[in-house]
Amino acid sequence: MKAVVIEHFAIPLSIQQVADPAPEPHGVVVKVMANGVCRSDWHAWMGHDSDVVLPHVPGHELAGTVEAVGKDVTRWRVGDRVTVPFVGGCGHCPECHSGNHQVCDSQFQPGFTHWGSFAEYVSIHYADVNLVALPETLDFSTAASLGCRFVTSFRAVVDQGRAAPGQWVAVHGCGGVGLSAVMIATALGANVVAVDISEDALTLAHKLGAVATVNAGEVVSVVEAVREITRGGAHVSLDALGHPTTCFNSIGNLRKRGRHVQVGLMLADHSTPAIPMSQVIANELEIFGSHGMQAHRYGDMMAMIESGKLTPERLIGRRITLEQSIEALVSMDKFESAGVTVVTQF
């Protein structure tokens, strides 16, 4: 099969012919019909992710059809239209037994712990636990765009942040993750304040439902600006970018007993950001992470997509070929692309 292969970290990638994957006894092989290009892929290419062993095929935001089925798989057949969360569970560790497959003790992450979906085919482990069936009405590009940023935002806003109707939700960083969070929090009936340094991103956030926006490059203090808009601070605040500044602001702009959710990745030089811990104590703030979402939690999100309350297809920017994906991947750190880029030709 054709695949984008990382031979050396931070050195331009190439498309190569590699062996087709075979399914594990508990797994399937998916024919990839769409693959999202994500900043996590850029981190994998740069060598920031310790799971990655070279040579490596990146890619974790995928949708496609089941091509081959392992002998122990009971729920899936060849031809089924499917997607997967970017973290797959084993199904039998204590975390999986508690329903928290997103933090499985022996988790499977296509494109990190194993070869991923910048390829014609990808092997997915523990298929009965991790595959999600696609509704007939959901196209492959949109489905691929869910698996990482959108589901992580859904879990961040709904399960971790527990945003409620009428509450203020601040979203710091309006890339793919942040815009997803704006849409999801708005659909729940929350009032969203979107924060970014790009007017284009803020305009898009406003179109997706944000009732107020803050241009972080034009105010003296983002924390004060959000506190003023929300009359005392946000109930829930997300760092959707993953940067020490946005993390600090997201915690700083909370009202008492507010909840910060760290959604953007903090890797390499950014892995130990400063946190206003005295404020966390005095105001009884809560700090959460959000690490994908379990396959069994997709049902609520899919229902909101099918009913039209969530429209993730609006977040898709460009559709490109596997050849074009190399350039898209290596330039992911430049914050330029509006919306989610999806590979749809392999």
Ligand code: ZN
């Ligand atoms: Zn991703």
Ligand code: ZN
């Ligand atoms: Zn597990």
